[in-house]
Amino acid sequence: MKPIDLTRREEWLSKADILTEALPFMRRYNDKTVVVKYGGHAMGNDELALQFAADIVLLKQVGMHPIVVHGGGPQIGRMLERLAIKSEFVDGLRVTDKETVEIVEMVLSGAINKGIVAAINAAGGRAIGLSGKDGGLIQARQLRRTKIDPDSNIEKVLDLGFVGEPVKVEGDMLHRLVVQDLIPVVAPIGAGANGETFNINADTAAGAVAAAVDASRFLLLTDVAGVLDKEGRLMPELTVAEAQALIADGTISGGMIPKIETCIDAVRGGAEGAVIIDGRVQHGVLLELFTSHGMGTWIKAE
Ligand SMILES: Nc1ncnc2c1ncn2[C@@H]1O[C@H](COP(=O)(O)OP(=O)(O)O)[C@@H](O)[C@H]1O
Numbered sequence: 409m410k411p412i413d414l415t416r417r418e419e420w421l422s423k424a425d426i427l428t429e430a431l432p433f434m435r436r437y438n439d440k441t442v443v444v445k446y447g448g449h450a451m452g453n454d455e456l457a458l459q460f461a462a463d464i465v466l467l468k469q470v471g472m473h474p475i476v477v478h479g480g481g482p483q484i485g486r487m488l489e490r491l492a493i494k495s496e497f498v499d500g501l502r503v504t505d506k507e508t509v510e511i512v513e514m515v516l517s518g519a520i521n522k523g524i525v526a527a528i529n530a531a532g533g534r535a536i537g538l539s540g541k542d543g544g545l546i547q548a549r550q551l552r553r554t555k556i557d558p559d560s561n562i563e564k565v566l567d568l569g570f571v572g573e574p575v576k577v578e579g580d581m582l583h584r585l586v587v588q589d590l591i592p593v594v595a596p597i598g599a600g601a602n603g604e605t606f607n608i609n610a611d612t613a614a615g616a617v618a619a620a621v622d623a624s625r626f627l628l629l630t631d632v633a634g635v636l637d638k639e640g641r642l643m644p645e646l647t648v649a650e651a652q653a654l655i656a657d658g659t660i661s662g663g664m665i666p667k668i669e670t671c672i673d674a675v676r677g678g679a680e681g682a683v684i685i686d687g688r689v690q691h692g693v694l695l696e697l698f699t700s701h702g703m704g705t706w707i708k709a710e
């Protein structure tokens with residue numbers, strides 16, 4: 409990190425202003441757990457990734473307990489393409505056959521998880537990489553999803569293969585890690601009761617982790633400013649009911665659906681705030697947590 413040049417009064421003052429604004433938030437969140445979902449689209453370039461890691465370390469340094477749950481959808485997509493394996497999405501979820509789930513696990517628990525761990529460690533933190541399989545962290549079952557067929561009006565069960573949903577997250581295990589000053593970095597892979605591997609949407613996994621550790625704040629980093637209305641304008645706040653209406657009328661679609669569903673679960677579960685922010689903005693996590701104006705879209709109960 410570049411030190412503040414105290415001979416340049418202007419620079420010094422601007423940093424002092426930032427600190428004056430940030431300190432009350434830092435005090436408020438001292439000893440509190442924050443779950444940060446780091447989406448594949450938010451990972452951007454190496455510089456942004458290093459900055460993200462430094463911000464996570466800073467949260468730890470000011471006394472918070474950050475837990476990172478990451479995605480990697482675009483990276484999985486690229487690997488599947490290289491291997492000439494076709495992939496399709498239904499409502500933002502990747503249809504996952506046996507061959508695909510092996511690649512999903514390899515990409516998420518391998519390169520991406522260890523890359524984030526290495527970046528946090530290089531920034532001065534102590535990260536520990538886990539998949540949902542380690543220590544039985546995320547126990548999962550096959551996701552059962554149905555859809556009403558618009559022509560016949562009959563409810564149909566969708567076959568998404570090895571797409572899972574969390575049944576139980578070992579929150580205590582994460583607590584034991586964070587009190588030892590470790591920063592858990594979790595890949596959204598679930599373990600089935602019979603040892604199956606499940607591909608869990610990273611937003612869903614992050615929401616389940618946030619609920620299990622009773623997180624004070626839940627941030628989802630993506631590649632848009634937040635939830636956009638039909639004209640593409642940012643919506644700074646949404647109630648649960650408003651968000652549901654936007655899904656129903658199609659304003660919210662694709663990958664934004666699991667994000668919103670997860671935020672709704674988090675606020676219903678008691679999280680103080682669930683926020684969708686632009687991970688491509690430098691220091692977005694700090695701006696959201698430590699400024700009064702925040703960033704992105706805040707989903708609130710009512
Ligand atoms: N109303 C909306 N506001 C913002 N983004 C939306 C909306 N509806 C759909 N999206 C899409 O959701 C995407 C974010 O989801 P996704 O691609 O799964 O991100 P990530 O990889 O970060 O999880 C956006 O890039 C955008 O294309």
Ligand SMILES: CC(=O)N[C@@H](CCC(=O)OP(=O)(O)O)C(=O)O
Pocket residue numbers: 446447448449478479480481482484500501502512571572596607608609610611663
């Ligand atoms: C079931 C399902 O869709 N799983 C996701 C898991 C990764 C993910 O969610 O990554 P992002 O957060 O970057 O989108 C997938 O296979 O792409």
